[in-house]
Amino acid sequence: GADRPAGGASRAALRETGRATADAEIFADLARIIQDATGIDMEEIEPGQDLEDDLHIDSLSRIDIAVRLEDRYHVLVDEQAIFSARTVADAVEFIRNEVGAQDGHDGGPSGDAPA
Secondary structure, three states: OOOOOOOOOOHHHHHHHHHHHHHHHHHHHHHHHHHHHHOOOHHHOOOOOEOOOOOOOOHHHHHHHHHHHHHHHOOOOOHHHHHHOOEHHHHHHHHHHHHHHHHOOOOOOOOOOOO
16 A cells, blocks of 8 residues: 555664654653643643743652553653653653563564564
8 A cells, every 4th residue: 555665665664664653652642641640731742842841840740640651551660760851752752662661572573473
């Protein structure tokens, strides 16, 4: 179909396409969680926004967001990670990395395929 990459597409290109899709889904989830935790309209949240300076998310709200992320993605969010993310995009990257690490997923095929 038209959505498939050309036959010569590299695995890296396929991985990037999958990552962009995953990031868009994570961003949508994160925006919803930020809205629920802070009351900020999710339509106003953008990836480049600074969590503190632009969105005025305080430390208590960050912890609330972290707990909601743990529930949503079934990952453990340590306290250092909560406060190290500067922007919404940083938080998306953190979630993607944590979910990938937990699943043991590196962007390649998964399952019990014969070796």
